[in-house]
Amino acid sequence: METLKIIGAFITLAGSVFLLLGSIGLIRMPDVFTRIQVGTKASTLGTILSLFGIGLMFTEIAGKIFLLIIFILITNPVSSHMLARAAHYIGVKKADITVVDKLSEFREKQPENNAQKPEAE
Amino acid sequence: MANTILQIAGGIMLLSLVLSLYRFFRAGSLVDRVISFDIMTIISISMIAMITYTSGRAIYIDVALIYGLLSFLGVVIVARYLEKSL
Amino acid sequence: MRIKSFLILTITLFTIWVILNGKLTPEVLLTGGLVAIVVSLLFCRTCEVFTEIRLTPKAVLYSVLYVFVFMRELVKSNLDVAGRVVSPKLPINPGFVEVKTKLHSKIGRMILANSITLTPGTLTVEINDDRLFIHWIDVQGGNIEKDTEMIVQTFEKYLEVIYG
Structure with missing residues (x-):
């Protein structure tokens, strides 16, 4: 029982390190899109690991922890995708080192489609 | 032993919360702010789960569940608003 | 094919309900089952999302x-x-x-x-x-x-x- 708790605590610690890396990335990255990338990825794995560790230590709430993990796995990519899409739509400044932008080319080709897209879904 | 490790983990999470807060105040655009807010919410979910363990009250994990739900809805609504389709 | 959508949604909702409650008493199962069926009926009149899942x-x-x-x-x-x-x-x-x-x-x-x-x-x-x-x-x-x-x-x- 005690070993299980220590294993859980170490997994939680690993998760918190990933969360910290996500925050450092948030500060170091040059533009919105790279920040979304780093933030989403690192924080997703970080939260999953921390919650998993807590679930190992406190088995009463393991079911709810499991639901929470599934929920975060589904919603986190969706929210980051929507934010990135909105950022590109309103034309947030991209970093100078951006090498290629096929999406802008695509949007310029069909401007009328662009305005209606949100309603179409 | 386990509690000491958890305290260290809690300290690291607090540090990352502060770093995200720095980006929240020194943001280049609105989207930046929303991202740092989202990440702060996600860190808070982990911290709430940790508090659930240390206080030993299973009911607190429900707070984390609802918090995750509301944060997702908030981000989606802001994104829709930015696309002028709300 | 809508039956399949309805069934998948009902079973998913019911499973989530049982996990959230964490116990298997008759009243929990009954309430959850009824609510899951009603919600699926309300929201699955036109949904086709789950019909594309293959169950082989x-x-x-x-x-x-x-x-x-x-x-x-x-x-x-x-x-x-x-x-x-x-x-x-x-x-x-x-x-x-x-x-x-x-x-x-x-x-x-x-x-x-x-x-x-x-x-x-x-x-x-x-x-x-x-x-x-x-x-x-x-x-x-x-x-x-x-x-x-x-x-x-x-x-x-x-x-x-x-x-x-």
Whole structure:
């Protein structure tokens, strides 16, 4: 029982390190899109690991922890995708080192489609 | 032993919360702010789960569940608003 | 086919309800069952999302395999991102690339886009029919075919079996 708790605590610690890396990335990255990338990825794995560790230590709430993990796995990519899409739509400044932008080319080709897209879904 | 490790983990999470807060105040655009807010919410979910363990009250994990739900809805609504389709 | 959608939604809702409650007393099961059926009836009049799921043994096997492939990619992606963040030179080379998918079903494309977002250095920004626009933190390919091969194919071969 005690070993299980220590294993859980170490997994939680690993998760918190990933969360910290996500925050450092948030500060170091040059533009919105790279920040979304780093933030989403690192924080997703970080939260999953921390919650998993807590679930190992406190088995009463393991079911709810499991639901929470599934929920975060589904919603986190969706929210980051929507934010990135909105950022590109309103034309947030991209970093100078951006090498290629096929999406802008695509949007310029069909401007009328662009305005209606949100309603179409 | 386990509690000491958890305290260290809690300290690291607090540090990352502060770093995200720095980006929240020194943001280049609105989207930046929303991202740092989202990440702060996600860190808070982990911290709430940790508090659930240390206080030993299973009911607190429900707070984390609802918090995750509301944060997702908030981000989606802001994104829709930015696309002028709300 | 709507029966299948209805059943999948009901079973999912009921499972979530039971896990949330954490006990199996008759009144919990009865309430959960009734609410799940009513909610599914209300929301599944026109839904076709779940009809595209195949329930053959092969599809189920591939779903399980997919979870493992996805977990592996998730861990790989995080180590990759962590390496980039802590390295002092910040080795990034971002750009938006376009890839094509062979999947036809809506839910298959949704899961593909989600998986791409959580895997090494890629983030789905826009989806338009079979064209996906992806923000890539370290652009390597050059044309659509090469990008597709590098980003999409890991997942597509599993999702093709599950959703078609």
